[in-house]
Amino acid sequence: MTLAPEQKKTKKPKKLSMKARYEALTRGLDWEPSYVDKDEMFPHLDYEGIKIHDWAAWEDPFRLTIDAYCKYQAEKDKRLYAVLDGFAQGQGHLSLTDASYLNAMKIFLQGVTPLEYAAHRHFAYLARHFAGPGPRFAALCQSIDEIRHMQTEIHTLSNYNKLYSGMHNWPEHFDRVWYLSVPKSFFDDAMSCGPFEFLIAVGFSFEYLLTNLLFVPFMSGSSFNGDLPTMTFGFSAQSDESRHMTLGLEAIKFLLEQDEDNVELVQGWIDKWFWRSYRVTALVAQMLDYMLPRKVMSWKESFELYFEEQMLGGLFEDLAFYGIKPPRHVEDAIQEKELLSHQVYWTLYQFSFAAGFTTTMPSEEHLNWLSESYPDTFDTYFRPLWDKEAKNRENGGRHFAPGLPQLCQVCQVPMLFTEPGDPTTLCQRESEFEGEIYHTCSNGCQWIFEREPEKYRQAWLPVHQILAGNCGGPTVPDVLEWYGLQDGDAGEYLGSRDHQNWVAWQGEAAADTAAPSETKAGA
């Protein structure tokens, strides 16, 4: 223990209290427009039907001012780049548990990093268009945060891109590759909403309700699998995330308190965006249960802890005060926690010949962990699939699905989900709109489609686009070339370029450490 300096209690020169400082630095700086009217200045605030009577009622619990913001953000970056330097200089990539771990990071870079950029753009729009300085400033900070996240993710993962496959073309992958249309269409959907719906979609449903399911497993996963840079980046980003959560929660309370008429609109958006966000987390679920060589916790456990306990048990009881109910279709999500990761990974396993990552069959030890983590479902429904696949592999017939999967019109995940309560029957919903049939994967997605069919009929569905001839050509190699995939990016992990390099590097490392002791023994 170091001794605290005696003069510690002689306080620094008198300054304003945090509350007064925040007021002084963020309020009263607005001006009244003189040569245009307010509606002309803020033209996007009425058409959704939200009623705001007093923008000044917006409270920022963080009481963040620009000076404090810059000071702490700079410190966060400094810490991160110090770690990155040490990692690059010390060949840190060799201390990963296994090169297959990086498949999780490939999905992250391809699927999440572009969302950060999209969020940056749209929060900048909100920072221009909200009529109150409080929410404008909060949106501005978040916009800057999001571009920082994008940049730090690129810098962090570029250390791996030098040595591993699948990370060299992520912006184009994001626009073109089939599974990435899941996060892309999610965010495009949010960005094409009005400003208030976007706030509920991204600020509340994504950032508050489900952010822990997205980021905490990634971070603990990277920490547990020897990926120090991603862990450090994750902490650095997630410390902003707690501010974003606050913005999301503040937003919803603000809207609900401003006018009773807002309640119904907000409820509809929660119902829609809970399910939209939840479907995006399907990619995280499989990552957590199948892609981490050293397991942190199962998807089911994580869903129970971060969603059921914290959100349903805590938050929605709080929101009940305003007449807000838990999200529609939440029961379907709860039922699915036993199945989700297995169904999604089984699909990715079969289609990874067309992906920017590789997959492999879980080891015996891994299968046992899955049995223990999912005692009610794994041995009954999923282990038999892998037993069969083990036989295929023994006979040299690793299984890939040669066809193209049908995609859900709303979430764009392949139609791989099963009927609620019946894990053996595929769920397929049909809706008719102006003489055309549209397919959705669940009650949730069907409900969303039927609420706004004129929006979702326009979805850019990767499989439809391939069949329509818009993706490089009619054959699989044509499409993969158009995706910008290179040798080593896709397919089976065992025997892949990453795997071969990894084995060689680990061999060299073992030889390096063995060498000195041998000399000693010989001397």
Place this chain on the structure above:
Amino acid sequence: MSESTQTPTSSRDVGMILQESEDNRPIIEAIEEDNPECSISHTPGLVRITAPGRLVVLQESVEEKLGREWETHEFQMSIVSYFGNIQEWDDDEIVIAWDH
């Protein structure tokens, strides 16, 4: 803030997740001491602190543990996530609780 939002109206758990690091150890100790009802769990790299109804971080206790001055804004460097509502974030304390 009005009186009604300051008194905890609910004993449902609130919580926070902090980065498990050398820098944060004294802060976690201070939180543990100031919230006798809290419970602590660990996942790799993270510490999750929960408590029924209310969690408080007091500047004075943190400064004592750290042996240096500490502004509550600095807590942003430690916190990874939370659940509950940030009811107060002032010079001397941070309070997380549900409103209703």
